[in-house]
Amino acid sequence: MSTEVLSGKGLAALIQQRAQDEARLLEYEGQRPSLAVVVATDDESTHWYVRSIERAAERAGIGCRILDLGHDATEQVLASVLKDLSAEPTVNGIILQTPLPAGVRTDGLVGLIAPEKDIDGANPLSLGRLAVGQPAFAPATAQAVVELLEHFQVPLAGRNVAVVGRSAVVGKPLSLLLLEKDATVTICHSKSGALERYTRPADVVVVAAGRTGLLTGSHVSPASVVIDVGTNVLPDGSLVGDVDEASVTGVAAALTPVPGGVGSVTTALLLLHTAEAARAQARLLEKPALVSGTAG
Amino acid sequence: MSTEVLSGKGLAALIQQRAQDEARLLEYEGQRPSLAVVVATDDESTHWYVRSIERAAERAGIGCRILDLGHDATEQVLASVLKDLSAEPTVNGIILQTPLPAGVRTDGLVGLIAPEKDIDGANPLSLGRLAVGQPAFAPATAQAVVELLEHFQVPLAGRNVAVVGRSAVVGKPLSLLLLEKDATVTICHSKSGALERYTRPADVVVVAAGRTGLLTGSHVSPASVVIDVGTNVLPDGSLVGDVDEASVTGVAAALTPVPGGVGSVTTALLLLHTAEAARAQARLLEKPALVSGTAG
Incomplete structure (x- = not known):
């Protein structure tokens, strides 16, 4: 029998287009969705992958900052960068790219990514929210x-x-x-x-x-x-x-x-998540009344 | 063939004893592990269950406060009580007992239980930490x-x-x-x-x-x-x-x-978790240097 080949390219293009449409809508409000990718490795294939995200982001009208902290970045430096990005209003999505330098504990670091910017679902809180059916970005x-x-x-x-x-x-x-x-x-x-x-x-x-x-x-x-x-x-x-x-x-x-x-679908989803995160964050700024409540 | 009956009572007694031993050890340091159970229902079987926890806690030398907020407690009141208990140093473990009044969203409330006091693993963060292998109390x-x-x-x-x-x-x-x-x-x-x-x-x-x-x-x-x-x-x-x-x-x-x-094992585990939480919290107070780090 013949085995059907399920290419991801068609779907990736559809999702990429949707991310682009979302980004364009935000432009009317003077917003530009923006993604930050934190890298701390010399690994070539990782850098190749991160550049492919950057190019796809550009095509979708989404800003992409690559923060290359070098292969000898310490946990303290990584932590401080993630905290800054989580607090920075112009950054809507954050990716902590693996591999990290030897000895650095990924576990503690991903917990520092603000859940609303955790577009690759790396923070354990995102996983827990998925498990209980609360809104969160999935990996x-x-x-x-x-x-x-x-x-x-x-x-x-x-x-x-x-x-x-x-x-x-x-x-x-x-x-x-x-x-x-x-x-x-x-x-x-x-x-x-x-x-x-x-x-x-x-x-x-x-x-x-x-x-x-x-x-x-x-x-x-x-x-x-x-x-x-x-x-x-x-x-x-x-x-x-x-x-x-x-x-x-x-x-x-x-x-x-x-x-x-x-x-190919994964990269497109990272962009769509970034655009969605940007929209959600823009809404929060606009109408604070909507988000006040018991969870605050 | 004959089917073996796996009673939980023997194991429950062992765990209850261990909780009691932990509580006694903490006594030397002037500590008494303490559990708070928040209830907001008239349901009789729930009250029966909560009283059984209270009695078991007493036997183990663990304090147990039942906060009965009544069947018409609002989400705001529940939220404020959970926040207070999370901040209160004399409370080591917190249980938000279901069922809750109609219309109250459990989802947001359980997220207010401090993870280190979440001895029944109700906070989505506890579940997420379990998923990634970080320390957390399981339900x-x-x-x-x-x-x-x-x-x-x-x-x-x-x-x-x-x-x-x-x-x-x-x-x-x-x-x-x-x-x-x-x-x-x-x-x-x-x-x-x-x-x-x-x-x-x-x-x-x-x-x-x-x-x-x-x-x-x-x-x-x-x-x-x-x-x-x-x-x-x-x-x-x-x-x-x-x-x-x-x-x-x-x-x-x-x-x-x-x-x-x-x-029967479940109730005993709630007490053991409370004693473990009390010990972990006592350690944190003693040696703050141990817990400073990147996750703070």
């Missing part, structure tokens, strides 16, 4: 998976979805988003033993484990829709996912490519 | 399930666990705790369709749906360990779980009773 990658599935009209309600990977940036928040869509969610990981026990009966299999070639044709069935969240850089510099594309193609019903699948 | 019921399983030496690592129910107080936090124990977790709910598809192959089935008789013998297998989190009050005032005890008995390997199962 963009996790949301990209759900948006892709909905874009290709893959049913989720009542369906069996296996998520391979239990990270705080993808597996866990994605599971929350899928539950919100009424899917039955199984979270598998490195200690799950024979993965096919969970992935073969699943209608949708999402792989976000960061291991090249982890999911093969023997893990899936002809009905499986497979979403590959992996982004592994091979020694030759090329990018591959967690799915063994050659063996899954011809077995599964559908598969997202890497690159050109989830990743 | 006591969710933790009681894991403690019970470990007490009876039910293996979790690499095992297939089905959780029926996706609430923010049990299903979701419990799934996080089980993942932490390296279980593979499937979260089922009212839209999952045929439950047995997920529960029969599971080594452990936890039912937390709030529906009398939801899990029957046909949903389980001879290897299943069944944990019943349900607490449903029948018209005659008696308490039953979500498991159809008669039909599961004789099929499953083991089953927790209701009452006398998860519930």
Whole structure:
């Protein structure tokens, strides 16, 4: 059988356009949505990725400041920059880009990102709010998976979805988003033993484990829709996912490519979140009465 | 076959004793752990439950203040009480007891409980911290399930666990705790369709749906360990779980009773959390240098 390739590019363009439209609307009010990306690494692929966000932001009419603090930035410096950005009214969205310098504890730092500017859902409070159904930005990658599935009209309600990977940036928040869509969610990981026990009966299999070639044709069935969240850089510099594309193609019903699948949607979502954050923050400034209440 | 009854009473007594020991240790430093329970309902079974917490606290040497704000308490009053308790140094643990008066939004209120006093893991920040592996109090019921399983030496690592129910107080936090124990977790709910598809192959089935008789013998297998989190009050005032005890008995390997199962452990954990919170807060007062850092 032929396996349908679920490219993310069409959806990414749609979301990018929506971010641009949002930005244009804000222009009427003299606002320009603005994103700040904090970087503290020499890693080339990270810098390449951050520049791709910058270019996409430019195209959408969204400001993007890259704060490169260098590979030897201390936790104190990072903390102080994140606090300043959280307090700075001209910044609407904040990304703390990993990897961080050795010894720096990411945990404490992400808690310093103001929740209303936490457009990549890195602050634990954002994750907790997602879990209880309160408004919050989901991590963009996790949301990209759900948006892709909905874009290709893959049913989720009542369906069996296996998520391979239990990270705080993808597996866990994605599971929350899928539950919100009424899917039955199984979270598998490195200690799950024979993965096919969970992935073969699943209608949708999402792989976000960061291991090249982890999911093969023997893990899936002809009905499986497979979403590959992996982004592994091979020694030759090329990018591959967690799915063994050659063996899954011809077995599964559908598969997202890497690159050109989830990743492209993720970047577009970061911009849309920034525009949405800017709009929400503009509203707060306008009508303070709307936000006073018991939570203050 | 005979189904083992997994009573929670032995474990509850052990945890209660540990809470008492912690409280006694704090006495040497002139401290007395203290719990505040905020109530705003006329519901009799709630008052009965809160009094049972109070009695258990007394036995453990833990102070317990019940703040009964009445069934017509407004959101503003509840918010102001929660803020005061969060700021009050003599209060170490805070419980906002449900149900709340109609129209009161629990969501915003639980966010007002100081995370270090949130001994029932009600604040979304506590849930988010659990998700990312940061220190936080888990909701006591969710933790009681894991403690019970470990007490009876039910293996979790690499095992297939089905959780029926996706609430923010049990299903979701419990799934996080089980993942932490390296279980593979499937979260089922009212839209999952045929439950047995997920529960029969599971080594452990936890039912937390709030529906009398939801899990029957046909949903389980001879290897299943069944944990019943349900607490449903029948018209005659008696308490039953979500498991159809008669039909599961004789099929499953083991089953927790209701009452006398998860519930008894939950109350003991609330006290232990209060004692732990008191100790952590006493330490903070003593050695402020230990807690200054990037997260402040």
